[in-house]
Amino acid sequence: MNSMSVWEATANERPKRPVLQGEKTCDVVIVGGGFTGLSVAYHLQQRNVETVVLEKGVVGGGASGRNGGEVLIGYVESMRSLAKKYGRAAARQMFQMSLDSIDLIERIIQEEDIACDFQRNGNLLAAYKPSHLDDLKREQQFLYEAYQFESKIVEKEDLHTELDSSFYHGAFVDERSAIFHPLNYCLGLAKAVERRGGTIYEHSQATKIERVTPDKVIVETHNGRIVAQQVGLFVNAYTTGLHDVIDRAIVPVESIVLATEPLPPALCQQLIKHNRAASDTKRLLYYFRRTADNRMVFGGSGRTASKRDARTLFDKLREGMVTVFPTLKDAKVEYKWSGKVGFTFERIPYIGQLEDGTHFAFGYAGHGAAMSTLLGKLVALNMLNEGDRHNPLDRSRLKPIPFHSQHARAVGIMKYYFKFLDYIS
Numbered sequence: 310m311n312s313m314s315v316w317e318a319t320a321n322e323r324p325k326r327p328v329l330q331g332e333k334t335c336d337v338v339i340v341g342g343g344f345t346g347l348s349v350a351y352h353l354q355q356r357n358v359e360t361v362v363l364e365k366g367v368v369g370g371g372a373s374g375r376n377g378g379e380v381l382i383g384y385v386e387s388m389r390s391l392a393k394k395y396g397r398a399a400a401r402q403m404f405q406m407s408l409d410s411i412d413l414i415e416r417i418i419q420e421e422d423i424a425c426d427f428q429r430n431g432n433l434l435a436a437y438k439p440s441h442l443d444d445l446k447r448e449q450q451f452l453y454e455a456y457q458f459e460s461k462i463v464e465k466e467d468l469h470t471e472l473d474s475s476f477y478h479g480a481f482v483d484e485r486s487a488i489f490h491p492l493n494y495c496l497g498l499a500k501a502v503e504r505r506g507g508t509i510y511e512h513s514q515a516t517k518i519e520r521v522t523p524d525k526v527i528v529e530t531h532n533g534r535i536v537a538q539q540v541g542l543f544v545n546a547y548t549t550g551l552h553d554v555i556d557r558a559i560v561p562v563e564s565i566v567l568a569t570e571p572l573p574p575a576l577c578q579q580l581i582k583h584n585r586a587a588s589d590t591k592r593l594l595y596y597f598r599r600t601a602d603n604r605m606v607f608g609g610s611g612r613t614a615s616k617r618d619a620r621t622l623f624d625k626l627r628e629g630m631v632t633v634f635p636t637l638k639d640a641k642v643e644y645k646w647s648g649k650v651g652f653t654f655e656r657i658p659y660i661g662q663l664e665d666g667t668h669f670a671f672g673y674a675g676h677g678a679a680m681s682t683l684l685g686k687l688v689a690l691n692m693l694n695e696g697d698r699h700n701p702l703d704r705s706r707l708k709p710i711p712f713h714s715q716h717a718r719a720v721g722i723m724k725y726y727f728k729f730l731d732y733i734s
């Protein structure tokens with residue numbers, strides 16, 4: 310199931326881009342026209358490095374044009390948990406990167422004048438169980454003590470000041486996260502790449518990468534080829550078997566989203582009062598936000614194997630939305646779509662360069678709307694030999710995820726397990 314998203318239906322005008330035909334040369338060839346690949350191209354073009362982006366479908370056709378548009382601080386795991394795993398210093402650097410990523414996006418939007426409804430009103434993480442609020446309180450305290458980062462806890466009895474919902478048991482709120490129209494940001498970034506001299510080919514799937522010498526690489530498509538000095542692969546969860554090592558280091562997990570019809574503005578404003586990004590602490594989480602045209606966008610997890618499956622999943626998602634926001638019981642759902650979220654084994658994004666010279670960045674685990682633009686910039690710096698290879702997300706040796714070929718089954722089983730954990734925890 311892959312129908313039209315509300316973002317596609319409300320997108321800014323996009324130019325028709327050419328299909329690669331014949332042989333072309335450039336400095337760097339970039340595979341993947343999402344946030345990551347376009348950010349690499351953008352930052353290289355700023356330094357007058359000639360780039361070509363090859364996109365299998367259209368710009369933003371992968372996750373970048375179909376996500377929830379929640380531009381969030383942090384990672385899928387809490388910073389407390391990351392500090393335990395990687396040490397305080399590494400976790401501090403990782404947290405700072407997540408803040409920097411949103412600043413970078415804000416700057417690009419301003420400098421390139423990208424109309425994408427960017428609103429920096431923060432993020433609300435709602436507690437699904439009373440015990441989850443205790444966890445959120447510990448996280449809030451940790452963020453303050455370790456990083457002097459200010460955030461707040463909203464107790465259950467005050468939650469009405471944030472949400473028109475009594476479903477949750479309180480919430481954690483930060484003021485630094487944002488929301489945007491993800492496809493319009495992506496299209497704006499693509500335009501900025503082209504304005505700076507980069508070339509983007511659409512409907513031009515890379516089918517083979519051949520490293521000829523350390524500074525010559527050939528990337529083939531069905532109708533042509535690019536001869537370049539460097540190559541980067543930025544396909545995240547939308548892998549096509551192009552690079553075995555990268556493919557086996559990422560697991561795609563499907564997520565489904567719906568958008569209501571435009572609601573009466575006063576009703577819509579009540580739902581999420583400060584127009585923040587929002588999600589909850591369930592392992593099979595819900596995420597939700599308002600749009601600029603007063604719709605509710607509501608997402609969750611779900612693999613849509615068949616049409617019947619899809620109907621049931623979207624019915625359940627709608628039920629979930631009405632459980633959280635009972636005032637939406639009569640709201641018509643106008644758009645339903647799905648997409649693939651990329652996870653690494655460690656559930657943090659990876660950036661680096663493999664021994665064969667291929668650069669990469671992927672595996673944002675549902676937090677890529679923010680982080681992908683920054684990692685794209687850092688890849689560009691790596692390509693210019695100006696990068697800091699000691700960054701805690703650098704994994705130049707990629708280990709395959711155990712039992713990767715079984716991942717679809719494993720993800721299905723994990724979802725039942727997570728449902729069970731949500732029930733008992």
Ligand SMILES: Cc1cc2nc3c(=O)[nH]c(=O)nc-3n(C[C@H](O)[C@H](O)[C@H](O)COP(=O)(O)OP(=O)(O)OC[C@H]3O[C@@H](n4cnc5c(N)ncnc54)[C@H](O)[C@@H]3O)c2cc1C
Nearest residue numbers: 341343344345365371372373376377379515648676677678
């Ligand atoms: C439904 C959904 C909701 C999400 N919500 C959020 C959210 O609210 N907040 C958040 O932070 N993150 C969210 N995410 C995750 C976020 O969208 C991604 O982390 C981010 O878009 C990744 O960007 P990317 O450029 O790395 O990958 P993508 O945007 O997926 O781009 C990869 C591109 O590579 C192309 N490609 C693949 N193979 C080839 C090939 N062989 N040749 C040429 N091109 C190729 C694909 O067509 C695709 O366009 C969500 C994801 C989904 C699917």
